[in-house]
Amino acid sequence: MGDALSDYDCARECSLAFLGRAEGAAHPFPSRTEVVANLRAFFAGDVRRAAGLTTKAA
Structure with missing residues (x-):
């Protein structure tokens, strides 16, 4: 996990x-x-919010 290309x-x-x-x-x-x-959202299990995705109907 990281925020820089060197981390990747x-x-x-x-x-x-x-x-x-x-x-x-x-x-x-x-x-x-x-x-x-x-x-924070990712570790709380809300992956869609963590990714900045809008909620879509299933």
Whole structure:
């Protein structure tokens, strides 16, 4: 988990999964990286809010 490309690079070198943290749509990570805006919501289990996604009807 991290908010910088160096965090991402370190995780990859250690063969670890990575979760990026960044506000808004722009972030320094490769396009397929999972990124959340709010870690508090993520750890509380509200992944949609953490990712900054709006609620959609199922």
